[in-house]
Amino acid sequence: MEYNFSEIEKKWQAYWASHGTFRADNISDKPKYYVLDMFPYPSGAGLHVGHPLGYIASDIYSRYKRQKGFNVLHPMGYDAFGLPAEQYAIQTGKHPADTTEENISRYRKQLDRIGFSYDWSREVRTCDPSYYKWTQWAFLQMFDHWYDKDSDRALPISTLAGIFEKSGNSRVNAACGAVETFSASQWNSFDEKKKREILMQYRIAYQGETSVNWCPQLGTVLANDEVKEGYSVRGGFPVEQKKMKQWLLRVSAYAERLLSDLEELDWTDSLKEMQRNWIGKSCGAEMVFKVSNGTEEHDMTIFTTRADTVFGVTFMVLAPESEWVDILTTPQQRAQVDDYLSMVKKKTERERIAETKKITGVFSGSYAINPISGNKIPVWISEYVLSGYGTGAIMAVPAHDSRDYAFARHFNLPIIPLIEGCDVSESSFDAKEGIMCNSGFLNGMPVSEAIPAAIEKIEQMGIGRRKVNYRLRDAIFSRQRYWGEPFPVYFKDGEAYAMPESVLPLELPEIDNFLPTETGEPPLARAKSWAYDGYPIETSTMPGFAGSSAYYLRYMDPGNGDALVSRQADEYWRSVDLYIGGTEHATGHLIYSRFWNKFLYDLGYVCEKEPFRKLINQGMIQGRSNFVYRIKNTNRFVSCGLKDKYDTTEIHVDVNIVENDRLDLEAFRKWRPEFETAEFELENGEYICGWAVEKMSKSMYNVVNPDMICDKYGADTLRLYEMFLGPLEQSKPWDTKGIDGVARFLKKYWRLHFSKDGKFSVNEDAPSPEELKVLHRLIGKVQSDIESFSFNTSVSAFMIAVNEFTDMHTSKRAVLEPLAILISSYAPHIAEELWGMMGHDESIAYAEFPVYEEKYTVEDSFEYPVSFNGKMRFKIRLSKSLSKEEIEKQVMEDPNFGRFIGESKVKKIIVVPSKIINIVF
């Protein structure tokens, strides 16, 4: 009987679906295990072979865990709100909901063909009102809470109003915007508008006027992680800075917890490092400098991590956007400063990044007094100081900071070295090491002691305090787009009010045009009757990460209409045990989700502090492009080996008409009309294409579709081959040419169950010791491979075992049944089919994973390589139970020993049990 993969795969996929084989129960005696994939954005292009890599790995793990007796939750859904569907809608007029629906059904078909063990009854879609109800609900909770730094958690905003009424805000230690201090009586005298304005500064979801990343082409603002090097991640359009009123999430309030809780997570170091970097904690001090513009004096606060270098401050620098610029610019300097500011303003973010080496700046005309040394120092303005970090003003220590050094050199400002023996004639000395000098009371101290000593002095003098700064900014939470969650917020007297929970979900209204309005308002402004109780509703929508921040919770209890997740479901599933996805979400989704989870944890809705216990980043699968070489100005193509003889143009050719780098000439002529008359110069009768590893993309003609692989080889081959390609976490190019080896293996495995005349012939004989040895070696290997996520080496182990069983003509049930269970996580369809043929009615998915027994694999004697001075000379078979001395004795009595040792004197014999015997002379 032939191995008919397409029939088998269809049959079992239908069986799993109709039997609900992979449905997970929220009540079970079994231990739970939650395996999650990062859900996809259903793009119009469909899946390519790179997408399922992580899904296959997580599926193998899920299937393995089921066979190990766990109640496994392995769900899938769609991150369905987003820009591309809306861009497409603008171009074509097609409603994003319709294109999204089409894309989802295409994705689903593609996913189903690969044979994943998802519990589809728990599917979620972020664009579904019954789902985004809970996204909106979470937003309302954030709107309705503030962050108390004393108890380090979110508290209801009503408690805050209560405190204000009794004692004003002076004793409140909150994560908040700039608010002036007020007393209880002042608070009580404020009108409602004023009160709401103040409360807004405390909310965790708040509205603020901030400088945002504005992308004119997309017509929306973007979060920091959606911008890379001044361009939008989606679309690659330029991004500029713009002041706008936006919704923000106070992620920064959670910075310390996001940082310290990383410790307990089982994530890779590099990913944790990325998050630490993004959070960017730095410990230092705030210090007050007296500044004077000649007519009035002010206190200006700066932030520094190098308080020890205060004696080397030779000037101060303000960010161009700093509010101090206006105060400290003297009339004589006004014209120059204004010129400088307008020059800076004209630059885009992109140019500022590109020109970081160019030094620019202008003197404000004012002076500051160094509070420690009493020196009078000039105050400059320069774009190298960022307004968004610290206080937007710095004390410059050119001797020990490279940026200050470059600035000082450029404008001829003094440089005072503060470390004994350091050379600052060519560059600054930035290292935090050495002995202090020229530094008054700090002289003679090493830097490590001088930093705390300086801060202590500053605190004693009452001119500053210890301060921790984070680079993590609040997340901008509104987008001027249509295809996203509407905000359940309306405006009264210009102030935002939350709608009651009872209106949720607040559904997206229908509109007929997805472009912004003529007045530049978001598309939702076109909706008729977009009002609540007569008041206008917020017209921007939530960003992509809103819907993906808590989806892992919703899978636990997807049908619940009364809560995001019931307490019972949450306490059973708790958190994701294994999360597999791409590294591109390191500073976006994975920060926002952790924040979102911690917020819900503070409110008591979830029981775990962290959402994802273990996280694995699968590598990218790159494309392998093929090229043909056309002689310039002709339609003649030369094979790769001959291309250097001519002046040629390299042209990408569709990898689907190339096999093993050999071009299918007929297919090539048909591929595009201009190649119809192509002529070829061949090597040995073949046209050999050039190749390169590039990103898998349409424009490079190197996209390989998993459907094609499933048609030609079957899903089991695809699954095995994707794993066989290399380590999961490594990026690697897809190259279809190796797939035959895996396909051959499955055929061989299939044939193991049939006699020569094609009859199914599994017998009941007892297995031989050799068979048991091969089997148990495989059990041990596969188990440890899956547990350490080394799926690639198990595929090799399967091949070796099947080859050995073929050589032994194994056809015994006692061997082939456990073998089917082992293979079933990797190649589930073929294993199910053979399992059924061996007489089982139940799916193999819940068969018990075979128990590894060491006794079958350990040998009582061992072959020791014997080496002389580290060089292997002969092998000797010895009993395992021998002592070191007995082994030495036997080695010396071995006839080979005399042959190799000759006249030499033995210095020592090294015996590494079960590994090697080395004789040194």
Added chain:
RNA sequence: GCUCAGGUGGUGGAAUAGGUAGACACGCAGGACUUAAAAUCCUGUGGGCAGAAAUGUCCGUACGGGUUCGAUUCCCGUCCCGAGCACCA
């Protein structure tokens, strides 16, 4: 510039509490079956040298050193590729 990960045949990659480097697979070459092809199977396959052959021998895990009886593995330095961060004071 800083941080992290990596560099092994023609290719993808095995092997690290230091112990026979190149498992497994692709590709290639040769062979069997076939009128032929596909499919399948068998043999060989890191490089050099010696040999008719079995085999022997030297060199080989980016490069240069070190520790060790023994290093792909550990340590120091250099080079290269990849990823992330990048005026964060």
